Amino acid sequence: MLYRQKSQSQISIMMKLKLCLCLVIINGISACGVTARMEPYKQTDSVIADGERVVILARKHHATHEAEVEFVDCISNALANGSEGLDVYSTTDFEDQLYPWFEPSLAPLSTNDLTVLLERPGVLDTVENTGVRFVVWLDGSTDRTASGGGISCAAGVGGAACMGLAWWEDDARYDATIWDLQELNSTGTIYADFLGRSVMPAIVIPIPLIARPQAQACQGLTEQLRDFLTSPFGYGAGPNLG
Amino acid sequence: MQRERHHSVIKSVLFSLASGFLGSCASSVDIETDFPLPLIEPLPVRVGIIYDELFVRYEYFEEIPRQATWTIFLGDANQDLLDGLAQSMFLEAYPVESFPLTSTDFSRLDGVLQPELEKFEFDVPVGGNDEFVEVWMQYRLKLFDTDGDLVTDWPVSGYGKAELGNKEVALNRATVVAMREVGAAVSTRFGELPQVEYWIQERRDKNALPPEITVTN
Numbered sequence: 013m014l015y016r017q018k019s020q021s022q023i024s025i026m027m028k029l030k031l032c033l034c035l036v037i038i039n040g041i042s043a044c045g046v047t048a049r050m051e052p053y054k055q056t057d058s059v060i061a062d063g064e065r066v067v068i069l070a071r072k073h074h075a076t077h078e079a080e081v082e083f084v085d086c087i088s089n090a091l092a093n094g095s096e097g098l099d100v101y102s103t104t105d106f107e108d109q110l111y112p113w114f115e116p117s118l119a120p121l122s123t124n125d126l127t128v129l130l131e132r133p134g135v136l137d138t139v140e141n142t143g144v145r146f147v148v149w150l151d152g153s154t155d156r157t158a159s160g161g162g163i164s165c166a167a168g169v170g171g172a173a174c175m176g177l178a179w180w181e182d183d184a185r186y187d188a189t190i191w192d193l194q195e196l197n198s199t200g201t202i203y204a205d206f207l208g209r210s211v212m213p214a215i216v217i218p219i220p221l222i223a224r225p226q227a228q229a230c231q232g233l234t235e236q237l238r239d240f241l242t243s244p245f246g247y248g249a250g251p252n253l254g
Numbered sequence: 255m256q257r258e259r260h261h262s263v264i265k266s267v268l269f270s271l272a273s274g275f276l277g278s279c280a281s282s283v284d285i286e287t288d289f290p291l292p293l294i295e296p297l298p299v300r301v302g303i304i305y306d307e308l309f310v311r312y313e314y315f316e317e318i319p320r321q322a323t324w325t326i327f328l329g330d331a332n333q334d335l336l337d338g339l340a341q342s343m344f345l346e347a348y349p350v351e352s353f354p355l356t357s358t359d360f361s362r363l364d365g366v367l368q369p370e371l372e373k374f375e376f377d378v379p380v381g382g383n384d385e386f387v388e389v390w391m392q393y394r395l396k397l398f399d400t401d402g403d404l405v406t407d408w409p410v411s412g413y414g415k416a417e418l419g420n421k422e423v424a425l426n427r428a429t430v431v432a433m434r435e436v437g438a439a440v441s442t443r444f445g446e447l448p449q450v451e452y453w454i455q456e457r458r459d460k461n462a463l464p465p466e467i468t469v470t471n
Contacts, residue, residue: 112437113293117439118442
């Protein structure tokens with residue numbers, strides 16, 4: 013009788029532990045994710061035509077941040093790939109061929125500066141030779157905005173185990189400003205803010221549930237840019253971010 | 255005898271581990287890149303360039319206590335940068351040895367440029383929230399006329415930063431960004447320095463004079 017009660021009590025404790033574990037995992041999974049906000053604004057009806065190219069450049073004049081090289085590469089590659097891929101000019105080649113005019117200290121900050129720049133000897137011809145019509149200026153960065161919790165691990169002769177919960181938030185916030193080198197105006201901007209929350213519960217072993225807001229920002233911004241450059245004024249609601 | 259041998263083996267192992275550990279804290283970076291030619295109109299003068307040994311074999315060494323030692327080789331990059339700048343900035347540019355100029359150099363050149371790398375500073379974060387390797391460097395460009403008289407002595411600086419990944423790669427990238435900034439400043443602002451503008455105008459006036467007219471003081 014006593015054995016039976018004890019056995020039932022152990023089963024009950026095991027059930028409760030399993031339930032707790034399930035709740036922690038469900039909480040962890042539901043806490044992990046990316047919240048996306050995109051605000052596209054197009055003010056002209058310019059679209060990219062056959063034989064015209066686009067180049068992606070990073071704004072580098074800020075002291076505190078600049079769009080990461082890998083993010084610029086991600087946008088360039090993603091925009092060029094796929095069945096609806098655009099003709100994307102190499103960022104490095106563009107900056108080298110127009111050196112020193114797109115270095116951080118000399119790069120045009122407005123379309124008025126761009127107009128002055130294109131009047132300099134040789135600059136307009138070089139731009140025309142590249143075939144680039146649209147310049148996309150990327151400004152922003154991905155930063156860790158918050159983190160907390162903690163995990164403790166211990167190891168002994170019989171093995172090792174961890175217990176606890178750690179979490180962190182990364183914010184991928186970027187502006188893409190699109191300039192039309194043919195019309196010498198700003199075609200519009202796309203603002204993207206992807207906030208990713210990652211969690212790592214540890215019950216014996218740490219289980220990383222990592223959100224990747226920068227990768228999602230790259231995907232979202234690329235789809236928006238493709239629509240932006242291929243559809244005229246009022247080009248639709250934007251991509252499905254999943 | 256057996257115990258001595260064991261001691262010797264342990265010492266060797268400890269020495270190897272210590273050497274390996276210390277070796278891993280010493281970083282050496284040879285700055286490598288291809289600098290593009292500036293898209294500018296050349297100044298209407300022919301210059302010689304004096305590359306002194308310190309400039310073309312420039313090495314920066316810094317020991318950061320309890321962190322690492324850094325050796326950065328900038329000599330080749332220095333010469334590549336200045337070669338490209340001189341090629342685009344002037345009608346013609348040749349390396350020359352030193353003053354006084356040979357009679358050939360004296361007749362074919364309008365002036366002589368001597369670059370120096372005056373200061374090099376860098377910061378590689380080892381923790382905290384810093385995400386960038388930063389480099390700041392200051393060059394000094396001295397322009398002489400063919401007699402060796404100083405026309406201008408111009409300090410020009412550049413700043414570069416690069417995302418911290420591999421420290422050596424990031425330092426190379428930040429240094430290249432800083433050098434490109436220096437190149438941008440030199441190629442766009444050197445010709446606008448008042449002393450240089452005046453000197454160029456002087457050379458232009460002198461070359462415009464008919465050969466039979468001699469200028470006397």
